[in-house]
Amino acid sequence: MSVQEITAKTIADFVIKKKKLFILDVRNESDFNDWKIEGKSIQILNKPYFDMLEGVDEIIDEIPRDIPILVVCAKEGSSKFVAEMLKESGIKDVMYLKGGMKAWSDHLEPIKVGDLSNGGSVYQFVRIGKGCLSYMIASEGEAIVIDAGRTIEPFITFAKEKGVTIKHAIDTHLHADHISGGRKLREETGAAYWLPPKDAEEVVFEFNGLTETSNLKLNGTQIDIIYSPGHTIGSTSILVDNEYLLTGDILFVQSIGRPDLAGRAGDWASHLRETLYSRYKEMSENLMVLPAHFSHITELGTDGSVSEKLGVLFTQNDGLQIEDESDFHKRVSENLPPQPNSFQEIRKTNMGKINPNEDEQQEMEIGPNRCAIN
Structure with a gap:
């Protein structure tokens, strides 16, 4: 039947x-x-x-x-x-x-989340089954893709539909929950691939080092690179048009990033606190935070996107309310959720150390992202 x-x-x-x-x-x-x-x-x-x-x-x-x-x-x-x-x-x-x-794990849903001052747009690609969020910044015929997943066809197709050329592919950090599509975008489109060098000490392929002095240009749109360690030692945020703060896995809408996925929770917790409680605190409360993940379906807005003003997060996000430093260290390093499935193999893949086939990559990524402390 x-x-x-x-x-x-x-x-x-x-x-x-x-x-x-x-x-x-x-x-x-x-x-x-x-x-x-x-x-x-x-x-x-x-x-x-x-x-x-x-x-x-x-x-x-x-x-x-x-x-x-x-x-x-x-x-x-x-x-x-x-x-x-x-x-x-x-x-x-x-x-x-x-x-x-x-x-369900692989599906990407592109959603417009904002406008740029020069008439360009910010798009969020919601991987709803995995809780991963990627971005395309499109401005005057050019685009940057940030934290792309391994399935790059949706980005290439979307760029063609919008009449833009992908000039740069950026990873805000070395991912441990999903396989990056950054290198594949470079191979398919000729885009420059950027990765924080402090996360890339074991990487075996060529890349452009993403640092605060990196000169990333996108027609008519200001792109600022902000070193924001804590989830990893190289974690980096992207400030777009002085209005959108792409926080990678440092800050989420309902939680904060975990510092333990490279086995360095004790060392990196202080970096995480410094980023969240000092560096971000100095920034405008009106910045729209666009994270690289979400953990709960309740974080989706009415249009399916995930975002919130930085000032709101400083009043509502539990991870930003831990005043005592020792309590903070304990909270981000003890009683954490299980680590992402196959995270060690995913990290090695993103370093270029192993090259699993497509079926193996898909199997490695099955399950939730688990990049937050709760």
């Missing part, structure tokens, strides 16, 4: 617009507990595929009849099989996720 397939882009629309949806996730319990599709109006049930090989009678009474039903698995095949059984059992509005949770 034929069942409708649905794309990750359509599911992103359900999440962003808070449409009602019931999800039957047929992955095993541990994978489900590690990472799942979430949304304010989404109901979800986990029932492993292998428990339903003989049929869906056991769960049929738990399936609502008044909202759409989506069946998901890791890759697609199991969810399609279960969706067909549900339809044969009388469930009419049932679908399965094309490409499974791997497709």
Whole structure:
């Protein structure tokens, strides 16, 4: 019996617009507990595929009849099989996720988040299933891409649609939760690739060192580089047009960056505090903070983007309310969430030390980003 397939882009629309949806996730319990599709109006049930090989009678009474039903698995095949059984059992509005949770992990949603003083624009690419955020700054026919994920086609396609040439690709730090697309953008577009040199001591490929003296030019738009260590020793922020502060993994909307992913939490906690409580504190409260990640679906705005004024974060972000320095050190180095899946292999890939194939890279990235302290 034929069942409708649905794309990750359509599911992103359900999440962003808070449409009602019931999800039957047929992955095993541990994978489900590690990472799942979430949304304010989404109901979800986990029932492993292998428990339903003989049929869906056991769960049929738990399936609502008044909202759409989506069946998901890791890759697609199991969810399609279960969706067909549900339809044969009388469930009419049932679908399965094309490409499974791997497709959900990779999907990028481009959203305009601001205008530049010269008529250009700032775009945020929301990787909603992974919690990753990338950016394109477009100005007078040229563009900079910041913290690109490994799937670069959306950036190249979007640049063509907007009539801009990608001139620079920047990583604000050496990423540990996802594989950077910066080098691939250089290979495909001829863009200059920039990486903070303090994060690149073990990198085995050529790059442009991103420092406060770097002269990055984008037609008519001011780009300032701000050294802001703490998440990594090389972490760097980008100030665009004196209005948008791209904070990388240092500062998020509801949390702050963790300093432990290179095994240096004790050493880097002081840098993190200095960046957050001194350097950022000296900056304008009206700056719009654009982070490189989000941890919770509640951080999404009504349009699906993630941002907040710096002044608001200094009053509402718990990570910016820890007055005692010793308490701060303890908070950012103890009882942290689990580290990102395969983070050591991802770091080595981003250094150029290993070269996994596309399927291996996709598998390495499965799961949440876990770059915040909570």
